[in-house]
Amino acid sequence: MVKKEIMYQTNFQTKEELFQGVTAFLVDKGFATAEFEAALREREERFPTGLPSEPPAAIPHSDGTYAKEDVIVGILNEQPLEFYQMGTNKSTLLHPRIVFVLLVRDKVTHLDQLQRIIEKAKDHDFLVRLQDASDEGQFTSLIQEEL
Template sequence: MNSFEKIIQENCVLLNVEANDQNDILSKLSDTLYKHGFVKDTFKNAVLEREAQFPTGLPLTSVGVAIPHTDAHHVARTAIGVAILKKPVEFSVMGSPGDKVHASIILMLAMDDGKKQIELLQSLMEFFQKEEKLLALKEMKSEKEIAAYLESQIF
C-alpha cells in the first residue's frame, strides 16, 4: 500500500503520555497534528464532536484501542497521530456506544481523502487482529521505533 507511505511521523507520536479522559487525549493528539501542519484549526472540534456521536473504541483481547478521525475537509496533509498512554482512558465502543473500552493505544487518523481513509481502516483492522503485534507496540520505548514499526506493519 504505497499510497500510505510515511504518514506516521515520530514528531506525531506521544509515548507514555498521561490523559485524564478521552477528550484530553483527543485534544493532545489534535494539537500535535495541528502544530506540525497536518490538520486545520477546525480538526480538534470536529474530532471531539464525531467521537461523541460515532465512538471509535475497539475492545481487543489484550489491549484497548481507539481510532478517532473526522472528515477530510479538516485535514491539510494526511498523517496519523499515535498515543501510547501511561494509563488507559475510557472510550465508548464503535457500533455499541453503551459499552466501554479502556484504550491505551490511540491512532488518530487525519486523512485528506475519504476513499484512502476506508482503505486505511481496513488495514488497521487487519493489524489489530494480531494481538502479539499490538502488545509489541505497547512495549516500544521510542517515538522513532513506534513510527517505523507502524509504517512497516500497516502499509
C-alpha cells in the same frame, strides 16, 4: 502517501485531553486545522471508535475537511483512557492505551486506511508489542513498518 507520526508515552487523563493534544500536535506540524478537535469530539460522540481488541485500541477520526496532509498518529498513553466500543450504542466501555488518530483528505483513502488499522488491530501480537515498546524508537518502528 499517508504520513505516520508518533506521540509516545503521553499522559492524557481523558480522551478529550487526547483530542486537544493531538490536534495541537497536528496543527503545529501543519497537518491539520484547529477545527479538527471539535470534529473529533463530535464524531466520537455520535460514532464511538473503541476497538474490542486485546489489548484494546481506539481509532478516533473525522472526515478530511480539516486535513492539510494525510497522517496517522500512533499514540501510546501512559494510562488507559475511556472510549466506548464501536457499534455498541455506548453500552460497552473500553480502556485503551493505544490510539490511532486518522486524518485523511480523500474519502477512498480514508476508508482504506481505516480498514487497514481495524485489520491490524486484530493482530494481538502487534498490539502487545506496541503497548510494551521499551522506547520511542521501538514504538515508531512498529508504526512505520506495520501500518
